[in-house]
Amino acid sequence: MNKGLSASIHSRLFGKIFLSFLLVLFVWTMIFLAVNAVILNRSFAYHYNRLAQDPPQALREELQGMMGGEGNMMAPGGGQRLFGVRLLEEVQTLFRRSVNTAVRYASLAAFVVAILSSLVIARQLVQPMQHMSLAAQRIAEGHYAERVSLPEDLPRQNYDEWQDFAYQFNLMAQSLEDTESMRRQLIGDVAHEMRTPLTTIRGYMEALADGVMPAEADTYARIAREADRLQHLVADLQELSRVEAGAVPIEISALVPADLVENTMARLRLQFEEKGVALNARLAPGLPPVLADEERVHQVLLNLAQNALNYTPAGGSVTLSVARDKDQVHFCVQDSGIGIGAEHLQHIFTRFYRVDRSRSRESGGSGIGLTISKHLVEAMKGTIWAESEGEGRGAAFHFTLPAARESDR
Amino acid sequence: MNTMEEETRSRAKTQETAMADVKILVVDDERNIVDLVTAYLKKEDYQVLSAFDGESALQLARQHQPDLVILDIMLPRMDGLEVLSRLRRESDAYVIMLTAKTEEIDRVIGLSVGADDYVTKPFSPRELTARVRAALRRLRKANPPVDENAPHQVLQFGALRIDLDSRKVFIGELEPEFTMTEFDLLAVLAQNRGRVLSREQLLEKVWGYNYFGETRVVDVHVGHVRQKIGGDYISTVRGIGYRFESSPQ
Numbered sequence: 079m080n081k082g083l084s085a086s087i088h089s090r091l092f093g094k095i096f097l098s099f100l101l102v103l104f105v106w107t108m109i110f111l112a113v114n115a116v117i118l119n120r121s122f123a124y125h126y127n128r129l130a131q132d133p134p135q136a137l138r139e140e141l142q143g144m145m146g147g148e149g150n151m152m153a154p155g156g157g158q159r160l161f162g163v164r165l166l167e168e169v170q171t172l173f174r175r176s177v178n179t180a181v182r183y184a185s186l187a188a189f190v191v192a193i194l195s196s197l198v199i200a201r202q203l204v205q206p207m208q209h210m211s212l213a214a215q216r217i218a219e220g221h222y223a224e225r226v227s228l229p230e231d232l233p234r235q236n237y238d239e240w241q242d243f244a245y246q247f248n249l250m251a252q253s254l255e256d257t258e259s260m261r262r263q264l265i266g267d268v269a270h271e272m273r274t275p276l277t278t279i280r281g282y283m284e285a286l287a288d289g290v291m292p293a294e295a296d297t298y299a300r301i302a303r304e305a306d307r308l309q310h311l312v313a314d315l316q317e318l319s320r321v322e323a324g325a326v327p328i329e330i331s332a333l334v335p336a337d338l339v340e341n342t343m344a345r346l347r348l349q350f351e352e353k354g355v356a357l358n359a360r361l362a363p364g365l366p367p368v369l370a371d372e373e374r375v376h377q378v379l380l381n382l383a384q385n386a387l388n389y390t391p392a393g394g395s396v397t398l399s400v401a402r403d404k405d406q407v408h409f410c411v412q413d414s415g416i417g418i419g420a421e422h423l424q425h426i427f428t429r430f431y432r433v434d435r436s437r438s439r440e441s442g443g444s445g446i447g448l449t450i451s452k453h454l455v456e457a458m459k460g461t462i463w464a465e466s467e468g469e470g471r472g473a474a475f476h477f478t479l480p481a482a483r484e485s486d487r
Numbered sequence: 488m489n490t491m492e493e494e495t496r497s498r499a500k501t502q503e504t505a506m507a508d509v510k511i512l513v514v515d516d517e518r519n520i521v522d523l524v525t526a527y528l529k530k531e532d533y534q535v536l537s538a539f540d541g542e543s544a545l546q547l548a549r550q551h552q553p554d555l556v557i558l559d560i561m562l563p564r565m566d567g568l569e570v571l572s573r574l575r576r577e578s579d580a581y582v583i584m585l586t587a588k589t590e591e592i593d594r595v596i597g598l599s600v601g602a603d604d605y606v607t608k609p610f611s612p613r614e615l616t617a618r619v620r621a622a623l624r625r626l627r628k629a630n631p632p633v634d635e636n637a638p639h640q641v642l643q644f645g646a647l648r649i650d651l652d653s654r655k656v657f658i659g660e661l662e663p664e665f666t667m668t669e670f671d672l673l674a675v676l677a678q679n680r681g682r683v684l685s686r687e688q689l690l691e692k693v694w695g696y697n698y699f700g701e702t703r704v705v706d707v708h709v710g711h712v713r714q715k716i717g718g719d720y721i722s723t724v725r726g727i728g729y730r731f732e733s734s735p736q
Contacts, residue, residue: 270587273608273609274587274608276608276609277520277610278517278520280609281520281523281609281610281612282523284612284613285523285526285527285612288527288613290526290527290530290612291526300519304519
């Protein structure tokens with residue numbers, strides 16, 4: 079209870095409402111006093127005039143008696159006669175009436191002004207809520223750019239509850255807008271990625287039907303390759319949505335880096351030999367085991383190495399190296415390929431981002447492998463980044479994983 | 488019966504020799520698509536050149552002066568639109584763009600260096616070939632052997648003069664550049680002045696086909712023609728098509 083009260087008093091909105099009440103009270107009082115002061119004299123004059131024009135009989139007699147003679151003030155009969163009783167009574171009535179009239183008018187005026195000021199204040203208090211409600215409605219209708227306006231010159235720590243609420247509301251709207259635009263972008267990108275294989279499949283089918291393309295192994299193989307591309311795209315998309323939702327189970331265990339590298343190389347050796355690119359490994363001595371999910375690290379290494387292969391021409395080389403970096407183990411996939419321009423480096427992990435949109439189509443990448451790798455490395459409490467000295471000068475992809483301590487082994 | 492057959496064969500033969508002279512350049516970075524389109528065009532006995540990137544496309548076009556170019560937008564090194572605008576400066580080859588997105592269409596033919604036609608991916612190679620065939624028919628019609636001494640057929644509307652034989656358009660002393668498609672469109676509209684032509688009719692008369700149901704290309708080219716001759720000559724008849732006004736206000 080006490081705590082609730084002190085919280086209320088510290089609340090800025092509470093202060094505003096409290097001040098509003100005080101303000102109305104103050105306005106009422108001031109108007110009352112002001113109107114009273116102005117009216118009282120007039121009211122007095124009014125009632126005085128009425129009395130003077132038509133005084134009651136008793137007063138008239140009394141006044142006449144008073145006028146009768148100064149010497150008669152003291153009655154000869156001895157006993158004191160009280161003069162002016164009537165007059166006093168009339169003056170009292172006169173005063174009471176004037177005050178009553180003044181109070182009545184002043185109250186009425188103060189009341190009207192208090193109602194008006196209450197209306198204004200109430201509106202002021204309710205308006206932000208209405209704005210927010212309107213904005214929420216607009217957003218629900220799909221206008222994601224809608225925002226509640228906030229005072230620009232007011233520092234954020236001075237916001238009251240409503241303004242704070244509006245601020246949070248705007249943050250929410252922003253995040254909705256971002257999500258929506260990302261969703262649109264994603265759909266556009268996916269549609270684009272699907273179009274090329276679809277064009278080929280459809281066109282070749284038509285060509286086979288028309289007898290334009292020979293019905294032989296090579297033609298079918300081309301169609302099958304395009305279908306594979308679609309299949310990969312679908313698998314990648316599924317994986318992407320799972321890693322983005324954090325729905326990929328990560329089973330951490332202590333892994334020996336040399337084994338990881340060796341497994342990756344074994345898987346890729348054939349592909350590298352086919353293209354004529356050398357694949358090397360460089361392992362620092364005395365490496366500690368890493369804490370990671372074996373399958374996922376493997377996936378990341380494969381992805382990076384394959385990516386390096388895609389962008390390295392025949393005769394080039396790709397090197398997998400592992401070194402210790404304090405309590406982290408640092409993996410690096412370095413290639414002698416076409417490199418990445420500085421302007422592209424920061425976007426390289428963005429899904430579907432391509433340095434040259436048309437170039438990687440022939441290499442079969444869907445543009446989501448790096449995004450998946452990033453999510454996986456981060457899920458294993460590591461970091462991933464890319465470096466390149468520029469186009470034509472090769473690229474290096476780095477990632478770190480936590481090293482196992484003695485106690486973990 | 489026999490003679491008829493022979494006649495068709497000989498006609499086919501003359502057409503064949505005509506076809507072999509036609510050079511078509513196919514540009515796409517996707518090898519499969521180039522192969523596919525090439526196979527279709529070879530079947531029609533056209534001479535086909537192919538390129539996989541923008542720079543070599545431009546180089547090939549300069550070397551061989553193709554009559555028709557099939558050009559993808561997304562190309563390595565130089566994108567299709569850049570290739571198109573450079574190509575337009577030195578050649579009036581008929582250009583069909585391959586676009587991946589429908590939003591790109593306006594960009595493609597909306598450019599002042601506009602392509603003559605476009606096809607959206609995934610496209611049907613059969614349809615593409617039909618369009619090529621229609622375009623080449625027009626190309627041949629556009630360059631008929633002209634009798635030098637015969638008087639030129641000229642249409643005159645106020646300041647606008649259309650010389651149908653030399654395929655030139657004059658506005659007063661000015662002679663704006665017209666692409667083949669733009670000229671054909673203007674000529675058809677002017678020859679049918681006062682009559683409303685539907686978009687489908689225009690597609691058929693100008694592009695040589697109307698069976699694909701997409702008429703956006705007509706609107707964009709009418710826009711270009713209007714830009715060149717002023718807006719008063721061609722009026723839009725809502726919901727139907729266009730009409731050439733023989734006496735514009």
